[in-house]
Amino acid sequence: MDYNKPLLESVEPDYINEMTARREPIEKARNMAGAAATTIISFGALAGTAFGQDKKLPGKIVDVLNFALTLEYLEDEFYRTALGSSRLIPSDTQDVFGQISKHEVAHVALLKSVLGSKAVAKPNFDFTAGGAFGDVFSNYQTFLAVSQAFEDTGVRAYKGQAGNLKSNDKILTVALQIHSVEARHAAMVRRLRGETPWIVGDSRGTLPAPTQPVYNGEGNTTQGGANVAGLPGMSTRIASQAFDEPLSKAEVLAIAGLFIRK
Amino acid sequence: MTKIFKSDDKENNLEINIEKLSSRRTFLKFSSAAALTAVAFGALNPESLSAKTAFLGLPIDDDKSGAVDLGKGDFGVLNYAYALEQLESAFYTQVLNTRYSGMSSSEQAILTDIRDNEIAHREFFKVALGKKAIPALQVNFTTINFNSRDSVLNTARTFEDTGTSAYNGAGQLLKNPEFLLIAGKIVSVEARHVATIRDLLQPSSAYFSGDDVTDPATGLDPARLPAEVLPLVQPYIRTRVTGNKLPKPKN
Numbered sequence: 001m002d003y004n005k006p007l008l009e010s011v012e013p014d015y016i017n018e019m020t021a022r023r024e025p026i027e028k029a030r031n032m033a034g035a036a037a038t039t040i041i042s043f044g045a046l047a048g049t050a051f052g053q054d055k056k057l058p059g060k061i062v063d064v065l066n067f068a069l070t071l072e073y074l075e076d077e078f079y080r081t082a083l084g085s086s087r088l089i090p091s092d093t094q095d096v097f098g099q100i101s102k103h104e105v106a107h108v109a110l111l112k113s114v115l116g117s118k119a120v121a122k123p124n125f126d127f128t129a130g131g132a133f134g135d136v137f138s139n140y141q142t143f144l145a146v147s148q149a150f151e152d153t154g155v156r157a158y159k160g161q162a163g164n165l166k167s168n169d170k171i172l173t174v175a176l177q178i179h180s181v182e183a184r185h186a187a188m189v190r191r192l193r194g195e196t197p198w199i200v201g202d203s204r205g206t207l208p209a210p211t212q213p214v215y216n217g218e219g220n221t222t223q224g225g226a227n228v229a230g231l232p233g234m235s236t237r238i239a240s241q242a243f244d245e246p247l248s249k250a251e252v253l254a255i256a257g258l259f260i261r262k
Numbered sequence: 263m264t265k266i267f268k269s270d271d272k273e274n275n276l277e278i279n280i281e282k283l284s285s286r287r288t289f290l291k292f293s294s295a296a297a298l299t300a301v302a303f304g305a306l307n308p309e310s311l312s313a314k315t316a317f318l319g320l321p322i323d324d325d326k327s328g329a330v331d332l333g334k335g336d337f338g339v340l341n342y343a344y345a346l347e348q349l350e351s352a353f354y355t356q357v358l359n360t361r362y363s364g365m366s367s368s369e370q371a372i373l374t375d376i377r378d379n380e381i382a383h384r385e386f387f388k389v390a391l392g393k394k395a396i397p398a399l400q401v402n403f404t405t406i407n408f409n410s411r412d413s414v415l416n417t418a419r420t421f422e423d424t425g426t427s428a429y430n431g432a433g434q435l436l437k438n439p440e441f442l443l444i445a446g447k448i449v450s451v452e453a454r455h456v457a458t459i460r461d462l463l464q465p466s467s468a469y470f471s472g473d474d475v476t477d478p479a480t481g482l483d484p485a486r487l488p489a490e491v492l493p494l495v496q497p498y499i500r501t502r503v504t505g506n507k508l509p510k511p512k513n
Contacts, residue, residue: 092466093466095466095467095468096466096467096468096470098468099468099470099471099472100471102478102481103471103476103481104481105481106477106478106479106480106481106482107481110480110481110482155450158446159443159446159447159450162433162439162442162443162446163439163442163443166439166442169434169511169512170434172433172434173430173431173433173434173485174482176429176430176433176446176449176485177430177482177483177484177485178481178482178483179430179446179449179450179453180426180429180430180449180450180452180453180483181453181471181476181481181482181483182450183449183450183451183453183454183457184453184454184456184457184470184471184476184483185457185471186450186454187453187454187455187457187458187461187470188457188461188470188471191458191461192466196375197372197454197455197457197458198375198379198451198454198455223386223390223444223447224390224440224441224444226386226389226390228382228385228386231382231385231386231389232385233378233381233385234381234382234385238375238378238379238381238382239382241375241379241451242378242379242380242382242383242448242451243382243444243447243448243451244446244447244450244451244454245447246443246446246447
């Protein structure tokens, strides 16, 4: 991987240096372990070609990335606050949430580095959603519920924006690489809550009613006009859970807006 | 969303208009005979198949199977996905037909759901591709010990991580935004699968999205191109699969 190419040096050189420095020991460790999965399209590829030669990102892409950044800000602050709250997360799942938090921190840094001066500021969050989740940082079950809602929303949000990134293959690919990580998070948190890792119909399961907009539309069983539920061996349940559904930007902001102070 | 297909499946007829799938007009009609064939091939009830014929329900026939080329353009990419889904669905079908000893009821429920999800993906691609679909591939699972939980779950992890990286890398190769959306709908389910399989291997740990797969510095999952994925999966596919005409990434 080539780190010598000018990346966003006009934007945030410190960040890039930091990323490079952080990566080197990781690469070394991987090589020593001999277990490195080759990441063809990774941060290095993004850094080397996507922006260094094209510093003016189209407004449409800036909008999508700022939308994504807002969601990542939300998740990042949420998990850092939770991990800093004493006696909230039990010791046996600290590693799970430490890993999720690490990824959200990285996603914020990555998106900010790409956006540079065009990055939106972090909003002020209210993770109780005006009191609906008043004990979110003192009751583990409430924390888990909000976590699941955030992760499942994040998956749907990235999915809904993929088409808007088609003009830039590198950025599209990075968005997809974040998208699948959010899906891993969602599945893991759902398992901790005793839910199926995949979304069945449009069911919010045991989540409280205010989270229903996170799941509306997930019961769709028609893909590209084909009724998957009617294919051999299929049922409505399988046809729904086998495909995750997108949310529009407006739908996502309506959900996330509950947690943003006006 | 713009409809890509129009479906009408009353009276066992499923008519799919895929003229918008490409610049060429194509009209396919799937009759009840096709549905019956699919049943005969084991798509309907994998449990009923014997282990001997469980590989996609087809008898193993080494010598007559020549190489299968995935083709070009969006259809090539969709056939690439179809090939991966064939592999995954055949694998889980075999896992459930010859269960490893000590498979818990919760593990069985998870593996059954994953099998059914993969079959849904496979059947979707088959019907979406219609006449452009590659044939059923023959698999080669001789290196997998289906009696061993460790072998089964680690193979599942490999297939699902590979599949997720394959979809992540293939998105940029698709021209039609509707296909990109559908690929996005599938890849997050594959990622849910692998997080779950990884949680079965190392419960309640960081392994569900471990540093061995998700880059800890960037928080990104891998994205692999077909040229890297095909050699990884070919050892498990008896039929030789070629993808030389698949689209290449720009730059």
